[in-house]
Amino acid sequence: MSQNPLITDAPCGVLLIDKEPDMTSHDAVAICRRQLKFKKIGHCGTLDPMATGLLMLVIGKATKIQDLLMSEDKEYTGTMTLGITTGSQDKESDIVEEKEVPPFTDEEIDAAFKKYVGPFEQTPPMVSAIKKNGVPLYKLARKGIEVERKARAVYVTDYEITRTAVPEVDFKVNCSKGFYVRTYAHDIGQDLGCGAHLSALRRTRSGKFTVDRAMTAADLKTATAEDIKNSLISLAEISLMRGA
Template identity: 40%
Template sequence: MNGVLNIYKEKDLTSFAVVKAVRRLTGVKKCGHLGTLDPLAEGVLPVCVGYATKLVDYMMATDKEYVAQFELGYSTDSYDVTGNVLEKNDDIKPSKEEVATVLSSYIGEPDLIIPAFSAVKINGKRAYDLARKGEITDAGRRSMKINDISLMDYEYPEGMFRMSCYKGTYVRSVIHEAGIKLGTYGVMKGLIRTVSGAFDHKKSYKIAELEQMKEDGELEKAFTSVVDATGWPIAIIHPDAVNLVKNGCSVKSHNYIKLPDGSSDMYFMAAPDGELLAFAEYKQGDTSPLKIVKLLA
């Protein structure tokens, strides 16, 4: 089995537990998800299976969309409701307009604090391990890319917003810093990832649904091909050159039945029967138009 399963991770499950369940369901050891969701969060968690794991870095480098619930009036060490309370201030009750203005101020590429309870590495160690030992209170700062934020609902002390962002953006960080800017503190109360690249929550599967599909002999219907997941076009190799590609050779133009047209930076190389052989980078003006990145066959 090869491809991507669009999993709906339910609340309280770890991302690792989802991957473990996919390994059990598919019988394939090579599985990996496209971006961790905290146990508190739920929603879209695409899991790559088989040779699709070779494209994880490319499929992770996409925009994501979240719907987040927040609560004002206090802060915690984890920036969400599961953490230990650090500060309280319920004297200030920001208006809906004030909250919307502060949230929208983060559109762009703001420099935000990284939660101590996160999976980033500090000197080779996970931040959350250092945080549990009391060795750090945050994991530094970095630029995060936020495309859009819109306040959906708010009545003090709770509210909800939708946010579109690039990988590596912590919703908890936005809420934490917005709370400070509003003068009242804030924590994340809930989070749903609604979109991850080509994957939408409306077409996702819970683990129990996949278990039923396997029982019915229909598990393969749940897979999205790597072609559909990436949107990359396909260049077709001449039958005489298929083995050359399987051996890692970036073949010359005359070895193609269907040449890459330059419409994309990345392509799949396929045999005439449709078998995917490799994915490759387009090289304009080169005698070998595609340079193999990784083999799939």
């Protein structure tokens, strides 16, 4: 009996997307499903709408390694703005508090970052996809409801402050799965005594995958099914990349 050609030709692999601002992770999946006319597509790790950078889509049989890919360390570049605290810990919500920003030295700012190296606990923000009794926290936050969140273990392996122009501080951070860069910025601002929020974010790496290999969001929107298939990273290549 001959095989069903739809099964034989089913796309399989990982597609790297350079997400644009205001696009959700779900948007990227929906566009890819439409272009491929194929439903079995997921994503590895949500990026907030304001964030840009690496979003990994798993297609076909590659969905079986979704959890494995999501568990790997990430690298982000970002900007925190000192002196302004917001409800969501980023620029996407209302200002909660404003404080004057002292004339910090580079050493003082570096000392605040240095506190968050190695393993530590982080309390997830209310505006997050974590669920409480089956309801995402961000839906509760929209209703003005705040609930207790469990702190969870995360870690930072390395960081770099790339620009200081108070009130803005640009940085790069290498971190674990489940790390909230918004909370990182917020907590550093609290330690400095003036507050802070995350005003820009870009994911540049996830595990062995980097954004410089990614298809732009604009190209994804106009890509043919063949374009997408030709851009897929195969399961065999992923196995070699990971040393499996």
